Amino acid sequence: MTTVLTIWKDYQGVGTYCLLFLIAWTYLFFTEEKKQIRAILVYGAGALQLLFFLPPFFAFYSMLDEGTYYRILWIIPMTVVIAYAGVKLHTKRPVLVLAMLSLILILGGKYVYSSPYITQAENLYHLPQEAIDICDAIMPAEDEERVNATFPLELVHFIRQYSTNIQMPFGRDMLVDGWSVGEHPLLTLLKEDTISLAEFTELATEHNQNYFVIEKHKQIEGDLQKANIQLLLETERYFVYWNKNVPILKKP
């Protein structure tokens, strides 16, 4: 039961919509007269909410899928129940009640566009322009096979959304806890504060990497010529190196 309550609280997060739903549902329970609305929004939604809190149901769901129990809350028509109950109140003093309800929803919720995950779009792809510039620089020509490139973790989400002609030794799978994917040795090196170009190039060549990208704020040591690499592009935050030890293959 504690786990289910935690999931319910996590779903509600910083807002009060789940509580508002319970209040709105109770209001409809006592006031709704239309048969079909009672059946669907009162009995149906109530049964779904009750089911959500039943520990045996949670145990059954967990056998099917773990970590997604919050999705049961999707099938409870919270938005419809809140809005409908609000409108039923709204019939008495329309403008005032609507303004008050709107205020409750605004204060009891969280503005979606204030999320730290939402930023100004830099292009139609809605990907960081810096990632696109790097991709454009290393993209294989039409007569060339796909290229392999290593990127810092903050770029791995974006590269293959722009082009799948760039392959990577590791991707998002390295970022998610619990996916039990061992850390790639290239990533281990990339995470260090000081990066030796000779050491990194040797490992990159071993893993067939045509290019690699290193954050500018890292301490980079070594000679480009000795390592047989070339600085291909310098962006605001990254150095992009071309590893000449690994040939770019032509298409047959």
Added chain:
Amino acid sequence: MLQSITIFIILLGLAPLLAGAIPLFFMEREKRCLGLLYVSGFLLLLACFQLIGVPIVFKNPWGFKPIVRIYSANIIGLCVIGILLVLVERFRKKRTFFPEQSRAVNPEQSWVWVVEWALVLGLIGFQLWMAFSKASFDGDDAYYVVMSLLTDETDTLYRIKPYTGLSTYLDYRHSMAVFPIWIAYIARVTGIHTTIVCHTFLPFVLIPMTYWIYYEIGKSLLGKGSKNLPAFLILVNLCQIFGNTSIYTNATFLLTRTWQGKSVLANLIIPTLFCIFLWMFQENTEQKSEGKFGNAGLWLLLFLLNIVAAMTSTASVFLMSLTIALMALCLSITYKNYHLLWKFALTCLPCVGYGLLYLSI
């Protein structure tokens, strides 16, 4: 780009309007409206994609080209059938396809009504503008968007790891929900980059459609022409815009992950399910005999909805069946009509079928 946008509008605007005449033909004429026509057509076309796509995904690793050919022919065929059905209605039954509209505006409240409607449209427009001008980061895009792009760029179906590009075995769990392949189809036919289709174009279809469903729900709850309908939609809009109380809410999914199958399930499929329940048991049909409950078109729509649900997410198999089962029980008891149980059970067959298929592999 203009040509691409035109094809996009034909594919996601005109084609659903033409194909939608098929389910609507089997519905009571009084229920027919432009919004229902579009949503029905959209669901019908998506359901066909799921039925065509899944067997090809299983059988042919490089099967995207056949999917494009077969599905394109399917769209054309359904549109032609839709046009023919409208013509049948017009010339054989001697009546228009839609009922004559009666505009009921309370003159005393009309200025409030106008202001409220302007607010509703303003709020939806604002969300569309934000969807266009703001980039939303979500880790799952590294799987779903890349899977669509991989399909479009390589013609392969679920045989390459999106994260790295290495070859892999068929991922059965995701491969039964072919929504990313449908996005790849849109990208291939329009010539627009898949990521642009997802992040920039699809919100302009999916967000308004979600609100249209809420509009239909409001109409069913409050009555057609109710002066409270815009107030209902204002509250729905605010629930979405201020619904980012956690990363799990359907509102967060609607406005930050619009193009992902899971978001379509939470924000389009499930509200449509409730909308269909309300349509089926509207007061005017309530008094009629048992055989007239809902009508064939609505049962067909519910069946199609189950197929489309399976297309959006494997989780839908359980969520849809559970919701329908519970609602069927509540409605059967309320109306003391236990024949409804097996009718609703039949509509769940697609989800049950995909579930069993998944478990048997």
